[in-house]
Amino acid sequence: MNLALLLDEDFIADDRVLLRGRRRLHLDEVIQAQPGHRLPVGRLNGLMGTGELLRLTDEEAELRVHLDREPPQPLPVTLILALPRPKMLKRVIQNCATMGVKRLYLINSYKVEKSFWQSPWLGEEKLQENLILGLEQGMDTRLPQVTLCKRFKPFVEDELPAIASGSRKLVAHPGTGTACPTHVDTPVTLCIGPEGGFIPYEVEKLIETGFEPVHLGPRILRVETAVPVLLTRLFDSTV
Structure with missing residues (x-):
């Protein structure tokens, strides 16, 4: 603490x-x-x-x-994250709060098991508990907003364009041809899939919405590792 x-x-x-x-x-x-x-x-x-x-x-x-x-400035990022498995979720939530993420959307994906959405860690009380632990670690006071989105296609088609408006749109996906940028000084909307990445259909839907696929290299990282690595790479001067 x-x-x-x-x-x-x-x-x-x-x-x-x-x-x-x-x-x-x-x-x-x-x-x-x-x-x-x-x-x-x-x-x-x-x-x-x-x-x-x-x-x-x-x-x-x-x-x-x-x-x-005043508390530290938030990261200029909106994080769109495929719902991690329950045992990983609380660590990811804490990491996001610690690093200054203030808008987090937990979304569905083909590789997200239906049972994940029944996790008690998604309850309002448990979410706030882990967000507070992350804030205490990072010495911050601004509570992040977490939104649950259980249907992939309606979210991407109907909600995501407005959410990502005015920002640079990136989807982290293994095997793409462009490396994740560094020293970014503009707002970013960052999509991160489940372990192993989104399926091709989901990547195509995100590309249709204006997202650029980027990678972190040949290794496949766990979500709890990929989140801080991506945020640090993008905003290395402010994290």
Whole structure:
């Protein structure tokens, strides 16, 4: 927990918060904080600053907080991601939040098993839990927006053109002839398929919508690896 993320319900006064559960435990067992200890804090969707520990009990930690600076700028990217398998999903969600992605669409694909959509990790509470863990890691406060899209063709034909409007449109796909660009300084809409890539029909539908296929080389990466590699390559000066 590089940043203690504060929720509205944590505030007992304008400059006082009470932390319980995981965050209190982190202060006690990991940081081994004592009264007077200062740590980075930030209000969810708000400013960042410093918190001073006033008291620590078995149930709660009380901090005096001073919030005076903006969180880091988000990446200028909209990420369109074929729904990963459940055991990978939470890591991908955390990575996206850590790296500054603020718009994430989880979409269907031929290789996405129907059972993936039943994962409890797609519930609103679980999604927010992992987004917050990612924000704390990356020292950010702006909560990303995650949208679930369970039908590939209607999404690509009816929604994606407006979503990607005004941006450079890229689809990461193994075996294409163009390497993923670097040093990009314009907004990007990036599509990433399931492991092994989209099927040819899906790639063609994305190309019809204006997307350019790009690759990362001859190796096939896991989705949880491909996401940070692609984002770092595209926005190496801001990640």
